[in-house]
Amino acid sequence: MAALTQDEAAPMVRRAHLARQTLVFAGLLALFAVAFVVSLCVGRFSVPATRALELIWLGVTDPWRELTTIEERIVLLVRAPRVVLAALAGAGLALSGAALQGVFRNPLVSPDILGISQGAAFGGALGIMLGVWGFPLISMVFISGMAAVILVGLISRINGRSETITVILSGLVVSSMFSAVVSLLQFVADPNTSLPAIVYWLMGSFATATWERTLIAAPGLIIGGVLLWMLRFRLNILSLDESEAQSLGARTNRERWMVFGLIAVIVGSQVAVSGIIGWIGIVIPHACRLLVGHDHRALLPASVVLGAGFMVIIDTLARTATAAEIPLGVITALVGAPIFAMLLRNHYRERNGS
Amino acid sequence: MIGLDNATVRFGSRSIIEGLSFSVPVGRTLAILGPNGRGKTTTLKAMLGFQRLDDGRRVAPDIVGYVPQTGTSNQRYRALDVVVMGRAAHLGIFGQPGPEDFRIAHSALERAGAARFADHYFDRLSGGERQLVLLARAIATGSQVLVLDEPAAALDLHNQERLLTLLNALRQPRDKAIVFTTHDPNHALSSADDALLMMPDGQPPLFGPVAETITPEHLESLYGVPMRVVELSGPSGEIHRAVLPAFAGIRAA
Numbered sequence: 001m002a003a004l005t006q007d008e009a010a011p012m013v014r015r016a017h018l019a020r021q022t023l024v025f026a027g028l029l030a031l032f033a034v035a036f037v038v039s040l041c042v043g044r045f046s047v048p049a050t051r052a053l054e055l056i057w058l059g060v061t062d063p064w065r066e067l068t069t070i071e072e073r074i075v076l077l078v079r080a081p082r083v084v085l086a087a088l089a090g091a092g093l094a095l096s097g098a099a100l101q102g103v104f105r106n107p108l109v110s111p112d113i114l115g116i117s118q119g120a121a122f123g124g125a126l127g128i129m130l131g132v133w134g135f136p137l138i139s140m141v142f143i144s145g146m147a148a149v150i151l152v153g154l155i156s157r158i159n160g161r162s163e164t165i166t167v168i169l170s171g172l173v174v175s176s177m178f179s180a181v182v183s184l185l186q187f188v189a190d191p192n193t194s195l196p197a198i199v200y201w202l203m204g205s206f207a208t209a210t211w212e213r214t215l216i217a218a219p220g221l222i223i224g225g226v227l228l229w230m231l232r233f234r235l236n237i238l239s240l241d242e243s244e245a246q247s248l249g250a251r252t253n254r255e256r257w258m259v260f261g262l263i264a265v266i267v268g269s270q271v272a273v274s275g276i277i278g279w280i281g282i283v284i285p286h287a288c289r290l291l292v293g294h295d296h297r298a299l300l301p302a303s304v305v306l307g308a309g310f311m312v313i314i315d316t317l318a319r320t321a322t323a324a325e326i327p328l329g330v331i332t333a334l335v336g337a338p339i340f341a342m343l344l345r346n347h348y349r350e351r352n353g354s
Numbered sequence: 355m356i357g358l359d360n361a362t363v364r365f366g367s368r369s370i371i372e373g374l375s376f377s378v379p380v381g382r383t384l385a386i387l388g389p390n391g392r393g394k395t396t397t398l399k400a401m402l403g404f405q406r407l408d409d410g411r412r413v414a415p416d417i418v419g420y421v422p423q424t425g426t427s428n429q430r431y432r433a434l435d436v437v438v439m440g441r442a443a444h445l446g447i448f449g450q451p452g453p454e455d456f457r458i459a460h461s462a463l464e465r466a467g468a469a470r471f472a473d474h475y476f477d478r479l480s481g482g483e484r485q486l487v488l489l490a491r492a493i494a495t496g497s498q499v500l501v502l503d504e505p506a507a508a509l510d511l512h513n514q515e516r517l518l519t520l521l522n523a524l525r526q527p528r529d530k531a532i533v534f535t536t537h538d539p540n541h542a543l544s545s546a547d548d549a550l551l552m553m554p555d556g557q558p559p560l561f562g563p564v565a566e567t568i569t570p571e572h573l574e575s576l577y578g579v580p581m582r583v584v585e586l587s588g589p590s591g592e593i594h595r596a597v598l599p600a601f602a603g604i605r606a607a
Contacts, residue, residue: 230448234447248417295435
């Protein structure tokens with residue numbers, strides 16, 4: 001290297017960087033594709049991979065075809081919506097986590113801290129108890145999730161602006177308030193009917209996925225996700241210190257709340273159809289930072305692909321590992337918590353070392 | 355052009371700056387001098403619009419090229435990606451930097467003498483190197499105004515010399531208004547046209563051309579120690595003025 005002049009060395013470094021990024025993205029996409037196909041094939045009724053792909057092709061080219069064989073019905077009506085929903089939810093949660101960690105300049109925060117999940121849980125638990133189902137239930141979940149974020153915004157806004165630390169603490173306050181009310185609802189719920197439904201929903205599951213539910217969650221997940229992705233360069237700016245970001249022309253307070261709003265749309269849509277799924281939003285962005293670096297222009301797409309793939313793998317494990325379905329929240333916590341503990345230690349060790 | 359017009363900032367009942375007025379037109383360089391705690395940083399923040407004024411107003415363009423003392427380093431970005439962030443104001447909230455923005459970022463890195471760090475990670479650079487990258491980012495904003503917060507504070511003598519040479523190189527085309535804060539009056543002598551002295555005990559700050567403001571009498575009341583001006587001959591025989599505290603050169607007994 002020493003013999004090279006600067007002009008020769010720089011493009012080489014850049015080309016190596018580009019080649020590495022391309023390789024990482026190819027790997028992530030391959031992982032997702034494999035997880036997707038495997039998930040369509042395995043289960044109590046297994047289908048060969050070629051047949052599953054053929055059925056998907058038929059389903060895409062001729063969606064209104066009469067489904068006659070049991071094979072067709074399982075792949076296209078049971079497994080496909082479930083895999084698509086899991087992929088969308090995983091992608092949305094990972095993307096939200098990556099964006100939120102950038103905006104808070106803190107790699108250890110997750111979408112839960114804005115109180116969205118607990119707020120949404122309250123809406124859901126109340127809905128189930130009142131015997132509401134379908135679209136009204138989903139709207140209740142979504143509205144109460146948004147209400148939690150707005151409440152966090154109102155509490156943390158002091159003298160016209162909200163500090164990062166007050167937002168985090170307000171999120172904590174609102175979360176514990178809502179989770180207390182959820183406990184109360186569970187306490188008064190009918191132990192024979194609504195209590196199991198609430199508990200099972202809170203633990204998170206894609207078992208109830210249908211095309212209808214997928215279509216209800218998809219708009220929020222996709223619109224929120226696309227808008228966040230469009231903000232990828234702005235997130236780099238917002239991840240700088242307050243005064244630096246402002247000097248570069250960002251109206252930090254307003255833009256940060258815009259990001260929170262988009263995250264609320266994504267997480268609210270996800271919780272509405274599949275309950276609370278923790279850990280994805282913190283573990284996946286971390287893994288992606290190690291793979292592609294901190295620049296949000298690479299980090300956000302990497303989080304989307306890995307989040308989708310990881311969620312599909314976890315969901316496949318949840319429904320195939322034992323005869324009964326294991327709640328997703330249990331698996332993500334069992335996988336996520338140790339990874340998070342490791343990251344936490346590495347993060348602070350590195351900080352103290354430098 | 356950047357400046358303050360009759361600006362007052364109070365923290366509680368204490369005024370940090372009171373009725374402060376100065377302006378730096380394009381083509382001139384201002385050094386803000388004073389010991390710690392006299393409101394250098396507050397003045398800088400007020401100029402940049404980060405500090406609310408209790409009275410008076412600030413005069414500044416929308417985007418000011420700001421060079422903080424230490425940049426954010428908990429996010430791992432490449433130096434080139436840090437510099438291209440200077441283009442944010444031109445790109446809008448949903449904008450993405452294109453090839454033209456990267457070209458501007460590259461030439462800013464060259465102008466700041468930091469082109470060799472383009473592909474290095476910002477958080478792995480030394481304090482002095484980071485500062486050059488941040489200066490490149492400020493240049494990349496395209497603003498006619500550059501504001502540097504204590505640019506020489508963390509630098510050893512060799513890097514101070516490099517920084518002052520660089521400041522002079524940026525000053526020469528006379529196409530920018532440049533403001534920097536410093537402890538050392540010699541930095542003002544070598545690289546500024548005007549100086550703003552943050553005087554003690556409620557005395558009004560002194561603002562004017564370097565030749566009139568950087569004098570032993572003014573500096574004595576500024577720092578509270580006796581000061582001497584000495585004349586040194588430069589490499590090609592020209593005479594330089596330098597300011598030293600009177601204790602300089604005294605040997606330990």
